Amino acid sequence: MTEKMLDCLGEACPVPLIRTQKALGELAVGDVLVVAIDHSCAMKNIPEWANKEGHNFEIEEVSEGQWEIVIEKSH
């Protein structure tokens, strides 16, 4: 099990989601990806995508207008 950090601070939609899709694709089942974002739409569309794909996820509000989405690759 490894944990990767994906820093998408300052990046606009849909870039954080595209990067998340790609980064998670390169991980093994059970690995964890932490995506750092400050785009207010990405804190909605990344969890939505993870949910649709059936991965476990958590949203951490790190500070004002800044989040970390933690995704565990489930399959």
Next chain:
Amino acid sequence: MTDITAARPPEASFLKSLRQTAIFKSALVQPWTYTTGAVLLAVVAGALLASTGRIWGVTTALTFWGAWGWELVGGDPHSWTYFKDTAPGFNNPALNFFTDPATMIDVGLIFGALVSTLLASQFKVKNVKSNRQIAGAILGGLLMGFGARLSFGCNIGALFSGVPSMSLHGWVFMVFIFLGAMLGSKLLVMYFIGEASISTAPVPQAAPAAVVAPAAKPGGIKRIQRTHVERKENTTQFPIGIAVLLVLIVICWYFFAVQKSLMLAIFWAFGIAFGFILQRARFCFTAAMRDPCLTGGTNLTKAVIVALAISTVLFTALQASVLIKGGTLDQAMKIGYVAPVGALHTPIGAFMFGIGAVISGGCASGTLMRVGEGFVQQWIALPAFCIGGALGAVTWPVWKDLLMVDMTSKYFLPQLVGGFIPGVVLQFALLFGCWLLADWWSKRQTQA
């Protein structure tokens, strides 16, 4: 962690516990669903049309801003035939930034989005990460501004107001903004994003147990190898949000009571409402057009179609009331926005607009919303948008002939299919078809 809160003054902990209450959270902190946003936007747009007889538009004012800027640097936009031909109100000597209702709806939108983020304590100035984003914002802003002039409207005027008006122009615009967004997505991935920064998380230092978040949450996931979350104690921005909201209300009262302009007050209030709803629901028209091809998501696409269907009900009810009073179809189509389709200008303009919206990271309403949210990328895109609009207006004599603009080519669906009822049936059939297509696409994507 609790000792931090204990040391805070009581007001701060009151606001902090207020923020933890379920109703506050779901109303003001967590994003609303797209469907909630769709319903509210449609109802507010319908209310604007019913109360003022005018539709929600964004780009005409932005073009005015560009033209006023042009005037500041010594130009003479009042001599442009564009305004004489399409927006004669621009040459009214009493019209300026502070007396233009369309301007106030745009400025209100920016501040509505700002209030929304402040009340959620989520305001942050979001800098760009890569210079490529600056290039995308400038190029995208210019394309949107220019495209919106060519096509007589943007995702709001032409699409969100045009389609529910049963305007052929609105439907043509929708097809081509979609195609433009597809090309824009390809360009975005190829040219306008920098390198991904991905790294392995740091290995825990000494005594990680004390600082790590709970190892497992019910139904959640195990957090591994996280030293600790770099978490600042959230300062609450809620009081600032309330203060800004009060200022906005005072301005609204000023328009009404001092300037004696009900129109300015109404447009200002509606702008704030639109900005607030857009931000709360993260309602992004660009994503609705872009995501089906780029990320496979169609939730927003479906929400836009739902919004258009609800607005259609409201718009057609207003149009029907004209017919019931003995009016003609020609009179009914004045309720709403039926713009000339022409031959080439609408498809080309909508296509440019779609490309621009994707590479700049926001359409007309999205750009304004994100200006209020603190996105530096949109602070750059907005002036480019206004300049693009001014360039579109000043070059009108050239492209008017080149693209064979026919100002009489205003087509109302009921007139094309021989009656109001068949028109409404066609409209809903088209919307339902779009919804089925989006639904099928998302299922197909999941299986793939």
